Amino acid sequence: MATRRDDLELDTVEGMWPEIAVPTSRSFLLENFYRPDRTSPYYDKDFMVKLNGMLDTASVEGKEMLW
């Protein structure tokens, strides 16, 4: 079963964090995101800072992450 963790998402970062629940095992976070190319109108020069912040927030939970 997957639960979308929108509390970990940022509006300005194209991506989502489903949390996958596994029977008899700990759940894990499956992050998907896309960084628009420099030529894109959606390019964000602060992308890396935001990504860093998101991963920091998520890693505090101590869960396994795949992204």
Add this chain to the structure above:
Amino acid sequence: MSSHRNGSSCKQLKSLFRSLNIKQLIDQPTRISKNSTSLTDLVAVNWPQNVCESGVLSVHLSDHERVYCVRKLNRKRAPSQVKTFRNYAHFNVDAFREDVKGVNWNSAPGPDEPAIVDDLWHDFKREFVTVADRHAPLTQSRVRGIDNCP
């Protein structure tokens, strides 16, 4: 993420991976054009031991190849081990000392016979272990296996 291996975005990303102990699994190009190949699609994990396979699949109708990874769901338990311990549950240190004192340690040969150090050691060990076995007998117990998976 970056088509330039030494670009600033790439360096930042590598630094981020290091700081969070994250391993990037893809090592083949995912965007192949006439004149260049670049690795722009990544799979990164912080528990690589749970991923048994990863790679790049060719997708002919896209300008990007598809990256994938296979995450193990059924955790294999390491088989249990049988270990030998000494049981100190009824160990009485005073009684043990008394018994050790009572052992005849003078098994060294007389002055005419050569002393062989190995024999002396084996005699000592046999006597000591006999007393130790009486006071803290050896017992076997099944313990949880150690997961040595990388």
